[in-house]
Amino acid sequence: MDKPTPKDKPPKKAAPRKAPAKRTPRIPYTRAEIEEIFRRFSIQRPEPKGELAHVNPFTLVVAVALSAQATDAGVNKATKDLFRVADTPQKMLALGEERVREYIRTIGLYRNKAKNVIALSRKLVEDFGGEVPRSLEELVTLPGVGRKTANVVMSMAFGIPTLAVDTHIFRIGNRLRIAPGKTPDEVEAAFMRIIPDHWLYHAHHWLILHGRYCCKARKPECERCVIADLCKSKEKTTDIPAPLVELPAQVIG
Ligand code: SF4
Numbered sequence: 001m002d003k004p005t006p007k008d009k010p011p012k013k014a015a016p017r018k019a020p021a022k023r024t025p026r027i028p029y030t031r032a033e034i035e036e037i038f039r040r041f042s043i044q045r046p047e048p049k050g051e052l053a054h055v056n057p058f059t060l061v062v063a064v065a066l067s068a069q070a071t072d073a074g075v076n077k078a079t080k081d082l083f084r085v086a087d088t089p090q091k092m093l094a095l096g097e098e099r100v101r102e103y104i105r106t107i108g109l110y111r112n113k114a115k116n117v118i119a120l121s122r123k124l125v126e127d128f129g130g131e132v133p134r135s136l137e138e139l140v141t142l143p144g145v146g147r148k149t150a151n152v153v154m155s156m157a158f159g160i161p162t163l164a165v166d167t168h169i170f171r172i173g174n175r176l177r178i179a180p181g182k183t184p185d186e187v188e189a190a191f192m193r194i195i196p197d198h199w200l201y202h203a204h205h206w207l208i209l210h211g212r213y214c215c216k217a218r219k220p221e222c223e224r225c226v227i228a229d230l231c232k233s234k235e236k237t238t239d240i241p242a243p244l245v246e247l248p249a250q251v252i253g
Contacts, residue, residue: 027194028232029178037178038199040226041206044247048205052076057132057157058124059083062092062117064152065144070107078104089121089130116144134158148184152204161200163191168211169204175215176233 029037051072054060059079067075082103086092092100101114120142124130132153133139139150151164163169165184169191173179179190195203211217214225222228222237229241 027178027180033230034178034194035196037227037230038196038203038206040244041210042199042202043244044226045206045209046246048202048209053079055083055087057153058089059087060157061120061132061142061145061149061153064149065116065120066104066107066113069109074107078107089124092117092121093125113144119143120145132157134160155201155204159201163188163195163200163204165191166208167217169207171217172207172211172215175220175235176231178232
């Protein structure tokens, strides 16, 4: 008897269609390389700190909310006197929008920001007993507080490891092809997938400071970069890493 030809075979049942899986972009780094990148950052900046001055979680929320489209130094100059008179939501409410506006008038968009500072103080008093909440979901309900601000507050005020993606982190994720993404949320998710847990707490500051002082937006300073041999950026100009030493205080963060 002739063997059945493929034509004679009963038609296979079509496999049930699966929902298309969301693809995780492949990155050109091994786990060991990623570990090494963060190990080197940890030697350069053993204890990085945020540059926004604050005295408690409330003043941090205010400072971060004020820092949109403003420099940390500019915000610190304005908040120095403001926080002396109003370091709680209750005192901020008592101060009132007009006075807050006067304190922060050197910061861009100060009118709108003063409005938000008062509105978020009111919400904290009315809905959270005057305490800054610790969860992302609650933090983003505060006026003027987006996901990025909430992440910064969770990390800096409460030590909850998160990764707030700012312009520097977004650029590094894509330029190095280490955590690529079209939006800050995609880059955040990509970094959260690859950063080893034991480096996560400081990773936010390390990446920001690396972007601010070395892997700069217009022209990366690769000859000063401690990860030049590991970096897979098409823009890099050298493969030779800079000496791995702890940096002086002004670029620690
Ligand atoms: S080698 Fe150049 S492009 Fe790569 S991380 Fe360092 S500064 Fe950025």
